[in-house]
Amino acid sequence: MTLSHLGLQKTTLLDYPGKVAAVLFTPGCNLRCPYCHNPDLVQKIDISTLVPMEEIRAF
C-alpha cells in the first residue's frame, strides 16, 4: 500500500471557480506562509491520517 496524501476532499465548489472539483491535500510543503490556512499539513504531519493511493485511484 502506498501512502502519499493527507486528505481527499471529493467535492469542492470553491477551489476551481465555475467547476465541480476534487482536492488532494499533500504533505511536505517547506514554506511557512503566514497566511497558510492548512498549517497542520505543513508542520504537524500525522502519518496515521494518510489516504492510501489505492483509495485515490479508485475515486
Ligand code: SF4
Ligand atoms: S500557503 Fe501553506 S501550503 Fe501553501 S505554500 Fe504556503 S505554507 Fe505551503
